[in-house]
Amino acid sequence: MSARADDGIPxxxxxGAGLDARWIGGLxxxxxxxxxxxxxxxxxxxxxxxxxxxxxxxxxxxAVFDFLxxxxxxxxxxxxxxxxxxxxxxxxxxxxxxxxxxxHLGPIPWVVVAVTMAMAGYALRGWRLAALTGGTFVWIAVxxxxxxxxxxLSVIAVATPVSVALGLVLGILGWRSPRFEKVLNPVLNLAQxxxxxxxxxxxxxxxxxxxxSGAIVTIIFSVPPMIRMTMLGLRRVAxxxxxxxxxxxxxxxxxxxRVRLPAARTEILIGVNQVIMQSLAMVVLASFIGMPGLGQKxxxxxQALKIGLSFEIGITIxxxxxxxxxxxxxWAQHQPAHPEHGASWASRNRxxxxxxxxxxxxxxxxxxxxxxxxxGRSQALSLAGPIDAAMDALIQMVKPVTDxxxxxxxGWVLIPLRNAILWLPYAAILLALAALGWRIGGWRSAAVCLxxxxxxxxxxxxxxxxxxxxxxxxxVTLALLVSLPLGIWAARDQGRATRxxxxxxxxxxxxxxxxxxxxxxxxxxxxxxxxxAVVVFAAVPLIRYTVEGLRxxxxxxxEAAEMSGATRRQILWSVxxxxxxxxxxxxxxxxxxxxxxxxxxxxxxxxxxxxxxMQRALSSTDVGKGLVLGLAVAFMGLMVDHLxxxxxxxxxx
Numbered sequence: 142m143s144a145r146a147d148d149g150i151p152x153x154x155x156x157g158a159g160l161d162a163r164w165i166g167g168l169x170x171x172x173x174x175x176x177x178x179x180x181x182x183x184x185x186x187x188x189x190x191x192x193x194x195x196x197x198x199x200x201x202x203x204a205v206f207d208f209l210x211x212x213x214x215x216x217x218x219x220x221x222x223x224x225x226x227x228x229x230x231x232x233x234x235x236x237x238x239x240x241x242x243x244x245h246l247g248p249i250p251w252v253v254v255a256v257t258m259a260m261a262g263y264a265l266r267g268w269r270l271a272a273l274t275g276g277t278f279v280w281i282a283v284x285x286x287x288x289x290x291x292x293x294l295s296v297i298a299v300a301t302p303v304s305v306a307l308g309l310v311l312g313i314l315g316w317r318s319p320r321f322e323k324v325l326n327p328v329l330n331l332a333q334x335x336x337x338x339x340x341x342x343x344x345x346x347x348x349x350x351x352x353x354s355g356a357i358v359t360i361i362f363s364v365p366p367m368i369r370m371t372m373l374g375l376r377r378v379a380x381x382x383x384x385x386x387x388x389x390x391x392x393x394x395x396x397x398x399r400v401r402l403p404a405a406r407t408e409i410l411i412g413v414n415q416v417i418m419q420s421l422a423m424v425v426l427a428s429f430i431g432m433p434g435l436g437q438k439x440x441x442x443x444q445a446l447k448i449g450l451s452f453e454i455g456i457t458i459x460x461x462x463x464x465x466x467x468x469x470x471x472w473a474q475h476q477p478a479h480p481e482h483g484a485s486w487a488s489r490n491r492x493x494x495x496x497x498x499x500x501x502x503x504x505x506x507x508x509x510x511x512x513x514x515x516x517g518r519s520q521a522l523s524l525a526g527p528i529d530a531a532m533d534a535l536i537q538m539v540k541p542v543t544d545x546x547x548x549x550x551x552g553w554v555l556i557p558l559r560n561a562i563l564w565l566p567y568a569a570i571l572l573a574l575a576a577l578g579w580r581i582g583g584w585r586s587a588a589v590c591l592x593x594x595x596x597x598x599x600x601x602x603x604x605x606x607x608x609x610x611x612x613x614x615x616x617v618t619l620a621l622l623v624s625l626p627l628g629i630w631a632a633r634d635q636g637r638a639t640r641x642x643x644x645x646x647x648x649x650x651x652x653x654x655x656x657x658x659x660x661x662x663x664x665x666x667x668x669x670x671x672x673x674a675v676v677v678f679a680a681v682p683l684i685r686y687t688v689e690g691l692r693x694x695x696x697x698x699x700e701a702a703e704m705s706g707a708t709r710r711q712i713l714w715s716v717x718x719x720x721x722x723x724x725x726x727x728x729x730x731x732x733x734x735x736x737x738x739x740x741x742x743x744x745x746x747x748x749x750x751x752x753x754x755m756q757r758a759l760s761s762t763d764v765g766k767g768l769v770l771g772l773a774v775a776f777m778g779l780m781v782d783h784l785x786x787x788x789x790x791x792x793x794x
Contacts (some may be wrong), residue, residue, distance in 0.1 A: 157574040166580035169587075170460075173572035180566055182730050187568040195601040199765030210347060227353040234352075236299075238291035248291070250507035250514040251282040253500050258464070260496040262297045277464040285508035285521025286435070286457050287478050293461075296352055296427075297420045300359040304416045308364045309409070312371025313397070322372070326618045327709050329365045334734070334778040335364065336741040338755045339771025345430050345762050355424060355432030363419035366413040374408025375401055375595040398611075410473030417469050418650060421462055425652045426742070429759060435461075435602035439654060443745075448532055448662050451527030455658050462650040532662055539663070547669045555615065555668050562611045567598050582787040589783050593776040602751065609750040609774065613736045614666075616675035622733055624680045629713065630685025645685040653678060654741050661746055671743040686728025690721030719792075726789035733781045737774050 176183065185191065209215045231242035239248035259275025281290045314323040340358045345491050348354045370593050386400035402409065418551075425436035432478030435458050442451040487494060507514035574594055578586035597606050631641035656674045665669040702716045718725075751770045760765035 153596035163580060165584075166576045169572050170580060171712065173569045173576060176566050176569035180564075180569075183566060183568075188566045190567060190598050190601070190603060194599060196599045198596075198600050198769045199763070202765035203763070206343065206346060216347055223348045223353045223357060226299065226303075226356050230295060230352050230356060233295040233298045234292070237295045248515065250503055251278065251287050251516065251642035252506055252513040253503040255279050255282065255498065256499045256503050258468075260492065262464075262468060262471070264492050265468065265475050270467055270471055274464045274468055277460040280460060282456055282516050283522050284457065285516055285518050285523070286438075286454065287516060288431070289435045289454075290457060290461065292352075293421075293424050293436065296356045296359060296424050296432065297417065297465075300356045300363065300420050300424070301413075301416055304360050304363045304420065305314070305367055305413055307360070308367025308412060308416065308591055309371055311364070312368045312412075315368060316372045316375040325368070329368060330779065331772075331775055332361075332365050334688065334737075334775035334782075335771045336550050336738060336752070336755065336774050337423060338741060338752075338759055339767055339774075340423075341427070341430050342759055342762060342764050342767035345759070346764050350431035352432055354430050355427035358427055358430070359420050359423040362423045363416045366415035366419060370408045370412030370415065370449060371405070374412075376404030377408065378404040386586035394432065397646045410469070414466065414469035414473055417465050418462065421458075421465060422652045425458060425654050429756070436652075436654065440745075443657065443661065446661070447525070448658070449527075450523075451658050452528045452532075453524055455655050456604070459651055461653060462652060466646075466650040479642065494506070502621055509522075536662065543663050547664055547667065550669050550672070551667065555611075555769045558615060559608060559611045559668075562607050563604060563713050565607075567603055571595065571598065578784065579789070580647060581784055586784065586787055590780055593780040597773045597776060600773060602754070602770065602773060605749070605751050605754055605770075606773055606777070608739075608748070609740055609752070609779065612672060612675065612740050612748065612750060613733065613777075616672050616736050616740075617679055617729075617732055620676045620680040620736075621729070623676070624683035624732075625687060628684045629691065631684070632688045635692075638692055641688055642646060645681050648681045649685075653739055656739065657743065657746055666746045668748070670746055671740070671748050674746075675736050675739045675742050678739040679732040682731035682735060683728045686724050686731070687721075690724030690728070691717050693724065694720045722792055723789050729784050730785045733785075734778050737778050741774060 176187065180188065186194070231240065232244065234240035234247075235242045235244060236249055237254075255275050255278035258278050259271045262270035262272075262274035281287055311325065315325045334787060340362050341354075344354050344358045344361070348357055382400060382404050383396060386396045391399060424432060424434065425439070426434035428434070428440045431437075435454055439451060439454045439458070442454060460463040500635045503513070513522060569626065571591060571594060574590040575587040578588070578590035582589075597603065627641070631637045656678050657670075660670040660673040660677075664673060698716060698720065702712045740748070740750060741752035741755060744750065744756055751774055755767055757763075758770060
């Protein structure tokens with residue numbers, strides 16, 4: 142081995158730095174342990190932040206928002222923007238579910254919409270996708286959920302194009318200007334770490350409640366992935382392609398619109414797919430700020446504990462999410478087909494002609510038979526009765542197990558663990574985090590840990606934050622215990638890996654609200670239900686990245702290990718797992734992020750963490766409180782992200 146590393150740092154200096162990091166990290170950890178052991182002797186100011194140390198962050202933020210809204214008149218700008226959004230929403234609402242607005246043409250019969258979606262699926266990927274997309278809209282109609290679903294889709298139809306256009310422009314600016322990108326990246330990191338509810342409160346203050354606020358918060362929430370994928374796609378365009386365009390005499394604008402953007406088509410369309418899925422997730426949650434549609438209906442049914450009807454709405458949301466996901470992914474992967482030279486106009490436009498004929502037939506059917514226009518509630522099918530009966534039977538059958546599990550987890554795991562974390566002095570936790578950061582990445586990582594957690598201590602929400610930490614740590618640990626063996630098992634066979642990854646793709650399309658339905662049915666409203674929902678939600682990325690990491694280990698490396706006489710177990714733990722470590726850390730990072738998001742949403746079914754307070758801030762439209770709580774959650778996620786990525790980078794050097 143060379144005595145000098147690639148970056149020019151002598152190997153001896155690296156060893157010395159490592160020893161210093163371990164020594165200082167151990168010293169900090171020892172100080173934290175000393176504080177814990179001597180807690181009865183500590184002054185109150187080291188156990189919990191004293192009142193004089195708590196800073197009025199919420200008041201400061203509210204003052205800034207009041208200044209922007211009233212003194213600078215920003216509310217007039219936002220109201221102008223919201224008026225434009227509202228006009229677009231009125232148009233889509235009229236066409237999709239007949240709201241009395243311009244252009245006064247709607248509602249389009251459900252059979253026409255179903256045929257249109259089926260034809261789109263067929264054009265992009267054939268009969269299977271056509272059956273999925275068309276069947277989804279047939280299900281929505283015959284189950285009597287058409288108006289609610291169209292209320293949801295009318296917002297997505299407006300929010301998605303705006304998000305795509307805004308993301309495209311900002312992505313191009315970020316790609317062109319390194320300075321702008323340096324400003325943009327931290328903003329995107331923070332935006333993608335904030336809980337959903339943190340976006341809603343400022344929008345309610347500036348815009349009000351209702352569909353227009355739901356659309357605006359959806360646009361804000363769904364823009365970041367489009368920006369990132371646009372920058373990524375433009376960077377991946379080969380220089381030879383650009384040179385060819387320039388040699389043909391293309392102007393700078395023509396190179397961008399005719400060369401760069403078409404060459405980055407795949408990444409940009411993946412960004413569109415992410416925008417659509419983010420939009421659906423936020424539109425469902427925007428029911429908390431008066432957004433009508435499937436989310437609002439599901440929220441009402443869950444509050445009334447009407448499980449059968451909730452399950453019906455849940456199926457609709459899942460089908461809609463899967464259909465939109467598959468359709469947008471197929472669009473991203475679809476390559477334009479060029480007809481043969483000399484082909485007739487009819488053969489070149491065969492699918493358009495078929496669609497036009499089916500649409501005309503649909504309008505004819507709807508005019509003759511009102512059922513094909515709108516399915517009335519009295520004509521709608523319902524599975525609520527059988528579902529309720531089946532769930533009652535299932536719950537009675539598993540009741541001894543779920544009752545014992547609920548008693549055991551609450552009495553012997555969750556409550557003791559929560560009490561233990563709340564018992565710890567905040568000063569000891571800060572020192573322990575600094576020790577962990579110093580051990581992983583030196584003084585910079587220690588400073589990052591403190592920079593993220595000290596503001597939480599100074600905000601006055603320390604105990605609520607620790608309950609969030611306890612829930613996330615418990616759920617991610619349980620998810621890891623389940624996901625790692627399952628991912629290893631699936632990675633051993635290509636067929637199993639394909640099926641498991643398909644399931645992961647499907648589960649990742651589910652809006653987070655859906656995960657609350659089964660846990661409420663099985664465990665009721667308590668901490669066990671919250672942890673169970675978070676475990677299921679957080680397990681998906683862990684399984685996915687475990688499978689992908691283990692399957693992507695080079696076959697030559699495996700063959701070399703086998704030729705050396707390594708056993709299957711040795712190959713797994715000494716070859717595959719170390720090489721897959723960066724991918725596994727990305728999965729763990731995503732799992733923590735998913736868990737933080739789900740904990741905030743699960744506050745709806747009863748917790749005492751930051752999520753519950755965030756919902757109260759939303760109810761009272763307290764911008765300062767909501768953003769302080771949202772930033773506290775974001776800081777937790779960003780700290781974990783920093784530590785995991787630093788640790789993985791060190792292990793792979």
